[in-house]
Amino acid sequence: MTGAEMIVHSLKKEKVRALFGFPGGAVIDIFDVLYKSDIPFYLTRHEQGAIHAADGFARASGEVGVCIATSGPGATNLVTGLATAHMDSIPVVALTGQVHTHLIGNDAFQEADMVGISRPITKHNYLVKNVDELPEILKSAFYIAKTGRPGPVLVDIPKDIQQISTSMPYPDSVDIRSYKPTLKGHTPQIEKVAYAIEKSQRPVIFAGGGVIASGASQELRELAHKIQAPVTTSLMGLGTFDETEPLALKMLGMHGTEYANYAIQEADLLIAVGVRFDDRVTGKVSKFAPKAKIIHIDIDPTTIRKNVEVFLPIVGDVKHVLTELNTIAKPADSKKWIDQIRDWKQKHPLVYTKDSSSIMPQYVVEQIADLTRENAIITTEVGQNQMWAAQFFNYVKPRTMLTSGGLGTMGYGFPAAIGAQVSHPEATVIDIAGDGSIQMNIQELATAVLYRLPVKIVILNNQSLGMVRQWQAIFYDRRFSGTCLRRDAACPPDCDRSGDYCPKLYIPNFVKVAEAYGAAGFYGDKPEQVRPLLEKALKTPGPVIVEFRIDEDENVYPMVPAGAPINEMIRGMA
């Protein structure tokens, strides 16, 4: 088998259902083998689209997402996608072509040191120098990507390696002596956790993406019910716990619910499961959960005590640990606490202005939730759109909210939606987008249309880079520098929106863009249009863009200023 044949053989052996990518000279041999294979290949319009699609496929399905790009510029176009997957622990295998082995290091045409470039943004990477190592490396790449704390693995394959034959077989399994993730938690430690729970009066469970990676939503639910503790999630944890349940606190942190943040600050026991205590969650770390003993369960020992002091750490796979904990856990003494939580939820719900004459983005998200009966896969772009999507949709199942949490990658949502749709052809997949972010990978409309992937894009168009503008409005005295998307050559450098000159022209016309690509496009700027247009979009076959014009001054609340304790929130107005 040639190296190229081995690569395609490996995709088959790993039961890869979709390959996303873009060709070039250094991978032409692999494409030549794909030509005759039955691996479904999706030609994107940009390598960034390919890797986000692979990532979205992985998040929606739990399988490894796979993408391919050529050497040099093709490979460097994967960088943002690798970093995105790395920050959110998503299993992705990226295959890149490389120049001939004898040219490596010579600044050859389309040579880039991909192993060097991708080292800090992958879980692991390989440069294949000998075709006989290729089968084992490919097997290891898939194994490393999906086990332990998942993550992206890049395999850089020189062109000559693709052409040379090897007699080495593709292994059924690999044993990497230096890589042995700890799965089972330490039993005496788990017993201590059970004891701490029983003694606690104000327990809170804080669940993150690790619960999704480990497939432990069921175990999480069982624990919450058994011990009677409310559950809050990070952005990455949305969907791990049914948000329509009375015990659900929804998301915590910078744009979390007031009641989640109050619960954290008053808790006497915080059971953190598959989380890494990002600064968007903790706010000022020294004031985070000040009354709580923290229990931290995670498969990655480096996350433990990295950001917060931990009372009881447990290193292990969340599902293993929760299963064991559930067999011995007893209820906490939390009756009064649950009453308090109910009270907070009633008094401090998420709010927004209901009688506005312009379309409220929160209303749009609520209508999407209502029309899909919360049974859709939502992806988001980054910014205000992302936070409104996180706040105003009740996620009830894992793998239904796909968003770039750690890196915050604008342009992620649409290609990720394409990947999710490929993995779930029957599902309703909706990208909740900002008008800034959507333009970062809008070229993938071609991919969606041609492969008949009926992704719906809902653009909340505030004609600005809203989230940055929000910070400027609140913390920078309305110095709207570089955030207005109507800004033109005649605008003064210092626009705070009080001057006389303000261009009316907004481009692009998203409806026309959609039509240019052969998709459907709808536009609305009045509240009463929201529901009918969404209904129409959902009924329209194929990809659709629905653009809603929203007020540029609408901000995301509550908001914890960066570096403040999380119970010191700026509130919105009802």
Added chain:
Amino acid sequence: MRHIINLEVENHSGVLARIAGLFSARGFNIESVSIGKADPDETAHITLVVRGDDWVIEQVNKQLNKLIDIIRVTDVTKAKNNFVGRELILVKVNCSPSKRIDVSQIVNIFGAKVVDISKSSMTLEVTGSESKVNAFLEIMQSFGIKDIARTGTIAMLRDFNG
């Protein structure tokens, strides 16, 4: 505190870059690195000397363990005196022929060696613990040091007797 960390690593290309990248990305300080190939099993042996408080050292240990190519991480400093640490240095000192006897005496006391002599200098080799090597260098300062090359510390755990 100063920690000596021994690593057993796969002898793959790029391992050192992974370690160096980890330290620079996370802002850890490396004082010295020494590397050698260790048979059998195609592994290599690396000794790092790292400074940091308990939090930093805990993270350093965990982050190193997380690198796929690292087989074993041992913080030998934590083994409470139960390790041997050695460094080899070469030092070239100013030395006119009349001073050679003086230098040689010190060399003898430290169990060091003279490895080269010229009209105006002597090159000396000394091996030992960090404190011995530093003491030697301090004394040599009075002659005037022209150049120093150091290997960085290497270390090994002691076995218990009985």
